[in-house]
Amino acid sequence: MELGLKGRRALVTGSTAGIGLATARTLAREGARVTVNGRTSERVQSTVDALRAELPGSAVDGIAADLSTASGCDELLLRVPEVDVLVNNVGIFEPKPFEQIPDADWLRFFETNVLSGVRLSRHYVGGMRSRDWGRIVFVSSESALQIPTEMIHYGMTKTAQLAIARGLAETLVGTGVTVNSVLPGPTASEGVGGFVAKMAADRGVDAGTVEKEFFASARPSSVIQRFATPDEVAAMIAYVCSAQASATTGAALRVDGGVLRSIA
Template identity: 60%
Template structure:
């Protein structure tokens, strides 16, 4: 199977590093014209240079905007009013005891992880339907089904994404537009590596050992017994954005290494 997205435009939010940047690389390599996003121009410029180095000839541009705010989404959409593919990747994560989470913490996770995708999809979905083709993907998490007690606020936001994606898929049934969520498990991304490095520094244990213990102790049902790679997650997303995925919609697509035991 050869995925060819030549002629398609793709927006990937929160995409200057980690899973988001991996998705940008995958879409660009498949021929899509990609529009990446970060909060600062420096991050956007660095990501564009990295993309040029790793995917020669990539059609790419970037917009610096904080999509965790209504104002940032408005500025982005004013600059890029249409797309064929939207990947709602922007997200934050972190551990905290439930009793220590403030109202502001809950609001932050809702604004960044949930409302960014709501606002972007609300703007782009209608024109996709009018054109008779489109792809929307929400980057959720296995934590949206397997709510982690150490980060309930994160699991809540990821569960919300799964629900929104399913409802939107039903709302555009029969139009040629598909909407899916993708559920990565713990992934060897920039953000996870930084978290593991902080834990390693605090405990004096090597970062690789911290990662191994994390999977073994906190995700013991993992069948791959390791962190997923960014490329493994990006591959699923690129497929979901392709012509070949025309019958895949309303789905929660797993790239979580078998952590989730229940089917469906």
């Protein structure tokens, strides 16, 4: 399917690994001019170089900025004042018992996972509205609807993203700008892969065994009974960024492997 993204300027936050990197790669493959973002110059440049090598002729650049702070967002916005496609992907997670989560952690998670997307969307939406075309995507999680008891602060931020995306979509009635959320389920991102590998090493078993046990005990409702790949999630994100998704807005689209027991 032709996604109609050739020449569109796209920014994918938190895109040096995992879902963000897979999304940047997919958009670049579709002909978009993609800006990669990460916290360190070395990691960003390495990602840009790898994508250019993999996709000769692609238009990929990068900006190192810590989007967990207002100053980091401002730095990025100065260098990339306009985009057609914004994928708010940057995020952090950390399992921690509720009674051990201090105020500082609640604020850190909210700043990174929620306010980064708010700040960037607030800046870019005006230009999208004036051009009557734009795509804003919040990469949320199934944890937005099924709050994980081991990281309630993370689940809270993912739910907040859904509210922001839906509310913002409703401010754009009658325009060519869409705003959607994508809800991945358990995904084999860099962080998850490292966590699984460490658990496997600590127990002297292979990663496949840990994955099987995880779905048996922690996510038994999963239909696919495996981690999704970042590319599988990126395919959904790329679609809602496309010209073909012009009638999809204000939606929360699941790529969760069926883990949520719901028909809607």
